[in-house]
Amino acid sequence: MARKQGSHAETTGPKVREAALHLFARHGFAAVSMRQIAKEVGVQAGALYLYTPDKQTLLFDLMQGHMEHLLASWQVPEGTPAAQLEGFCRHHIRYHLDRPELVFIAYMELRNLESENFAVIEGLRKRYEDQLEGILRAGQASGAFAVADTKIATLAIIAMLTGVNTWYREGGRLARSDVEGIYWDMVRKSVSA
Incomplete structure (x- = not known):
């Protein structure tokens, strides 16, 4: 199938991902067809397969890109566990408020991932959770935090x-x-010794 006049691989590929992101967030993965994505981009449906093998790959790529970027954007700061926890809280809120559609898809569309893709995304999520749990464990070891179970506290804070x-x-x-300040205050109080 011929490429639509005026389309370019370096711009159309990102447009395909952006259209998929908006449509998946608005209508849900299962309700969106490749034909709808193509229409949103302004290409014929067959042209999408130049940029992605299928809809599942688009969903996986969006989720994987989100998690990899989130992991790369966060570095545990130097300082006390309390300072590190505050940094984590503020970073998490800032990062996610700028990406509401990705956040929605990352949480609501996990059920639509095939098992191999699900395992990859779960692994990336665990790496992120482990960073927060490490902060909580350090705070517990220093006596600054008192939590009954660091894993449950990690999941509760992230949620x-x-x-x-x-x-x-x-x-x-x-x-x-x-x-950020209100949420940090709530998190701080929830883990205080």
């Missing part, structure tokens, strides 16, 4: 922080910095 995306709206009554 709470990620939940900001469900209600926060830019231009609302709270600025991002206010939200």
